[in-house]
Amino acid sequence: MPTVVVLQSSYLPWKGYFDLIHDADLFVFYDDVQFTRQDWRSRNRIKGQAGPQWLTVPVGTDHDRLICEVTLPAGWGVKHYKTLQQCYSRTPHWAALQPWLESILVERTWATLSDFNQHVTIHIARELLGIRTGFADSRTFAPEGARMDRLFDLLTKVGATHYISGPSARSYLDEARLAAAGIELTYKDYAGYPEYPQRFPPFEHAVSIVDLLCNVGDQAPWYIWGWRQGPLG
Numbered sequence: 336m337p338t339v340v341v342l343q344s345s346y347l348p349w350k351g352y353f354d355l356i357h358d359a360d361l362f363v364f365y366d367d368v369q370f371t372r373q374d375w376r377s378r379n380r381i382k383g384q385a386g387p388q389w390l391t392v393p394v395g396t397d398h399d400r401l402i403c404e405v406t407l408p409a410g411w412g413v414k415h416y417k418t419l420q421q422c423y424s425r426t427p428h429w430a431a432l433q434p435w436l437e438s439i440l441v442e443r444t445w446a447t448l449s450d451f452n453q454h455v456t457i458h459i460a461r462e463l464l465g466i467r468t469g470f471a472d473s474r475t476f477a478p479e480g481a482r483m484d485r486l487f488d489l490l491t492k493v494g495a496t497h498y499i500s501g502p503s504a505r506s507y508l509d510e511a512r513l514a515a516a517g518i519e520l521t522y523k524d525y526a527g528y529p530e531y532p533q534r535f536p537p538f539e540h541a542v543s544i545v546d547l548l549c550n551v552g553d554q555a556p557w558y559i560w561g562w563r564q565g566p567l568g
Contacts, residue, residue: 339495341365341473341486343402344452345375346392347543350559351525356460357560358499358523361469363489364456366402366449367478370394376402377448379543383422384535387542390415394448403474405448412440419545426534428552432545459544464556483509490518499523531558 340359344366345352356362370376378391392415394405419436423429435458445451453472460466471493478489487509490498497519500508505522513520530538531551547555557567 337361337493337495338497338499339363339490339493340499341489342501343368343376344449344456345379346377346448346452347379347390347545348375348456349379349541350528350544350547350555351523352456353460353464353466353544354525354559355499355501355523356456356468357464357466357556359468361471361493361495363471363473363476363493364449364453365473365489366453367474368401368485370398370400370402370405372396372398376452377405380539380541381419381422382533382535382539382542382546383418386535387539388418388422390418390543392448392451403447403449407445407448407451409444412443416440423534423545423549426549429549431552432548436545459548463548464559483507483512487512487516491516497521527562529558529562 337360338358339361340355341363342352342355342365344364372394377394378389380387380389393408393411416437420433439451439455453470457470460468473489476489476492478485478492480488490513495518498513499521500523502522502524508520510520528540531547533539533546533550544555547558551558554567561567
């Protein structure tokens with residue numbers, strides 16, 4: 336019976352995003368909803384010598400767009416790649432990640448922010464973290480309504496029996512409605528992540544998954560979810 340996560344795509348997401356993906360049978364990108372500027376959709380933080388710093392995709396100033404309607408200018412990724420190179424070229428696993436980062440940020444062009452975010456997230460989940468969760472786009476199901484009605488319609492259409500949500504959604508989720516429909520609700524708990532060998536102390540959890548991958552390589556899954564089952568072996 337499907338455990339489902341529904342979440343907007345994000346730019347080079349942090350490890351907690353992939354923890355959510357790992358928990359689900361089906362992860363649905365919720366990109367046919369309102370785009371919010373200066374949010375995780377189009378930016379994230381990395382760790383440099385001066386501390387955490389933002390990487391922000393140039394997406395213009397139009398507020399009246401869905402996430403899937405946000406287009407990208409040519410050449411925007413070159414600056415991001417150079418910044419990543421500057422911050423991580425001396426980390427233990429930069430050499431393994433570098434060709435892929437260069438291919439997505441320098442060599443390829445992307446029509447929309449959603450195209451980029453979804454492609455990158457699926458690649459990291461499947462190819463770098465070994466997650467076997469299924470992925471879908473909410474547009475496939477044409478959900479109807481607004482806010483909770485729309486989410487409920489989407490969950491019904493994908494056949495969800497268990498919905499995992501981030502903790503910030505407590506303020507608007509209709510828990511009784513989900514329960515009445517036979518959909519179990521769980522709020523994700525991001526507490527307890529172990530620290531890992533990270534350059535430039537003090538340690539910071541709230542940075543892109545790129546930081547974790549560059550510093551620990553194929554041990555990354557243990558630092559995201561494996562630590563709950565036992566020591567790193």
